[in-house]
Amino acid sequence: MRHIVIVGAGQAGSLLALGLLGEGYRVTVVSDRTAEQIRDGRILSNQCVFEPALAHERSLGLNHWDGEVPPVEGIAFDAGMPGSADPFISWVAPLDNPAQSVDQRVKMSFWLNEFVRRGGELRIGRATPEDLEAYAREADLVLVAAGRGPQFDSVFPRDDKRSTYTQPQRGITLQLVKQDPAAFYQGVTFGLVPGVGEFFVLPVLSVAGPAMGLYFSAVPGSPMDVFDGVTDAEQHLALCQEQLRRFFPWSAPVAERAESGGPLAVLTGRITPIVRHGVGTLPSGQHVLAMGDTAITNDPIGGQGANNAVHCARIYQRLITEHGDRPFDAEFMDRCFEAYWGYARHSTRFNNDLLEPPPVHVLDTLGAAQEFPEVAHRFAHLFNDPTDYEPWLADPETAQAYLREVAERVA
Ligand SMILES: Cc1cc2nc3c(=O)[nH]c(=O)nc-3n(C[C@H](O)[C@H](O)[C@H](O)COP(=O)(O)OP(=O)(O)OC[C@H]3O[C@@H](n4cnc5c(N)ncnc54)[C@H](O)[C@@H]3O)c2cc1C
Structure with a gap:
């Protein structure tokens, strides 16, 4: 039986581990935390997962929360100028199929227990780059799904050609608060104030x-970039409310009567988007393969990271099983990573462009979405399927031609 070692039990690692277990592989997961520690720990993400990714989880029988999780029904977009009382663009587009946000502490702790229940081997410990040598000797294939950050820099260096940024592009902060569902739209509310940043609620x-x-996403140095060092949950919520009233007054009521989620429900930081070389060569010459955020990290602005992690697990699982008994050599790993990049390059481009000031053709598109529901529908579904971005909004001519075509057809 082929033996696969996966370092990291997050959205990417756990999903691949459970998928391969179901295909009859011997799978070992190395996790720095137990299921209980994950569940009892700090929030990790806003984790909005869209339908194509949910479909893969469902195919593995891992849609444990379908009856319980509030459906994320659509995207409500507003753009305003700093200091304005009302947005100059405002529209709502239902999603064809709802998305879901299951707190990763709930999801990952359940999946880790499920992995063990289904016969997987779990080792608790924080793997180092040096540990990968021993895993590579004992297993047919080693994958590193240990999330973002520099810990495996020496194994998976930055790909300078594919990486756009060397610095974080937003100061981000999230609090999971208690709020009456009737008090806010049961979809993703996406607020944009050019030059200041974005606000999301779901x-x-x-x-x-x-x-x-x-969730607040502040342009570094902008007047909304004020959350660093605010660790007290009550103070953090008060600051969120203040920033909403100041920059997104039309959305301020959503948080007015919210209650703080407590000290573990607050997360603040900055993420440098990076694309790495996904195949790592260890000092011994053995190779290991990166997945999820360890391979490609995006800023959370486009809600793509957890979705990428699912697609990465889906793509790798298919290629691993199709590979049969042949060796998992560097050429195979390269094929896996390039297949993943074939998907993730779209979400990365979409995501990175969201970090930039919106160009005229994008503002025109967002404005036209107010008038033409099909434009709003198409934009909202970029979050589901970012492969539509490049052939459409990445090119000003194509984007404007589409708007003219819609206007003529609908007139
Ligand atoms: C504030 C915020 C909001 C976000 N919102 C969204 C969103 O709405 N939609 C979306 O799609 N994405 C979102 N993301 C991004 C998303 O959460 C990540 O992209 C996704 O979780 C990546 O999954 P992963 O499995 O690659 O890594 P992770 O989820 O980080 O999992 C890595 C796992 O490996 C473990 N680990 C780490 N180091 C080691 C080690 N050395 N040895 C053993 N185990 C280790 C960690 O404990 C963790 O369990 C958001 C992120 C943030 C920070």
């Missing part, structure tokens, strides 16, 4: 039941 199924994710 329903989440958290450890204590339904909650509301309150």
Whole structure:
């Protein structure tokens, strides 16, 4: 039986581990935390997962929360100027199929227990780059799904050609708060104030039941970039409310009567988007393969990271099983990573462009979406399927031609 070692039990690692277990592989997961530690720990993400990724989880029987999780029904977009009382663009587009946000503490702790229940081997410990040598000797294939950050820099260096940034592009902060679901739109509310940043709110199924994710994405140095060092949850919520009233006054009521989710429900930081070389060569010459955020990290602005992690697990699982008994050599790993990049390059481009000031053709498109529901529908579904971005909005001519075509057809 072929033996696969996966370092990291997050969205990418756990999903691949459970998928391969179901295909009859011997799978070992190395996790730095137990299921209980994950569940009892700090929030990890806003984790909005869209339908194509949910479909893969469902195919593995891992859609444990379908009856419980509040459906994320659509995208409500507003753009305003700093200081304005009302947005100059405002539209809502239902998603064809709802998305879901299950608190990763709930999801990952359940999946880790499920992995063991289904016969997987779990080792608790924080793997180092040096540990990968021993795993590579004992297993047919080693994957590193240990999330973002520099810990495996020496194994998976930055790909300078594919990486756009060397610095974080947003100061981000999230609090999962208690709020009456009737008080906010049960979809993703996406607010944009050019030059200041973005605001997102969405329903989440958290450890204590339904909650509301309150997320700010501040342009570094902008007047909304004020959350660093605010660790007290009550003060953090008060600051969120203040920033909403100041920059997104039309959305301020969503948080007015919210209650703090407590000290573990606050997360603040900055993420440098990076694309790495996904095949690592260890000092001994053995190779290991990166997945999820360890391979490609995006800023959370486009809600793509957890979705990428699912698609990465889906793509790798298919290629691993199709490979049969042949050796998992560097050429195979390269094929896996390039197949993943073939998908993720679209979400990365979409995501990175969201970090930039919106160009005229994008503002025109967002404006036209107010008038033409099909434009709003198409934009909203970029979050589901970012492969539509490049052939459409990456090119000003194509984007404007589409708007003219819609206007003529609908007139
Ligand atoms: C505030 C915020 C909001 C976000 N919102 C969204 C969103 O709405 N939609 C979306 O799609 N994405 C979102 N993301 C991104 C998303 O959460 C990540 O892209 C996704 O979780 C990546 O999954 P992963 O499995 O690659 O890594 P992770 O989820 O980070 O999992 C890595 C796992 O490996 C473990 N680990 C780490 N190091 C080691 C080690 N050395 N040895 C053993 N185990 C280790 C960790 O404990 C963890 O369990 C958001 C991120 C943030 C920070």
